[in-house]
Amino acid sequence: MPCPSCGVGDPTDPSAYVAVQSISLQTSRDVVMARQAVARALKSRGASAIRTTRFATAVSEIARNAIVHGGGGEITIGFDLASAYLMVECRDKGRGIADIPQAMVDGFTTAGGLGRGLGGAKRLADRFEIITEAGKGTRVRMGVKV
């Protein structure tokens, strides 16, 4: 079901999205696979170099987060023909994010990184949504208009 307030759809829903690819996220090599798959999907649909790079970078950030903070996960890429949005959903089964507003602030980090990944990913995507629950993991959905 699309989220009525924010318009972020569910790319794992086959009735609304054309499945592009799903990738298991376990190692840093999988992050490369995910960002390359997204870049290919955008370029093949005629997206510009700048839009491709911006969104593939956002995907790289959230895919790495799923591995570093979430202990691994999976990313699903789907395309909505009606709205021409490429959407991704990245899921992990980690401990969740305790305070999302704090996690979005540039400079906040729990793992010794730069603390710019999550806020940066939101700025680089046209649509962005995080759903997280303590102990149950985190799901990030992001989209870009092609």
Place this chain on the structure above:
Amino acid sequence: MSGIAAIHLVENALLVSIQDDVSDVEIIDLQDALSRRIAEENVRGVVLDISALEIVDTFVGRVIAQLAGISRLLDAETYVVGMRPAVAVTLVELGLYLPETRTALSLTHALSQLRRG
């Protein structure tokens, strides 16, 4: 480490072309290898060719910034060459300005700067 990044000694600089499919693990290995080579070969500079990179995210950006810091402590300058416009736009949006690195439009330009320096 795979063949992702061969390090070449050109004049008084170490030249590295980073490949588009570089992973986090591989770029950390590259940072270690480059740090060793800077000290061993007593070079004036490091030139990182990132023209193959379609994305530079916060992890790779941080490694590049750290490498530049390490180089400076070892008395070498780091030049980043071949940055794509889309990558520059994205880095600024991420708030990464790579202040420790010097940028050059081409390898030739970087080497001529190093010769003069």
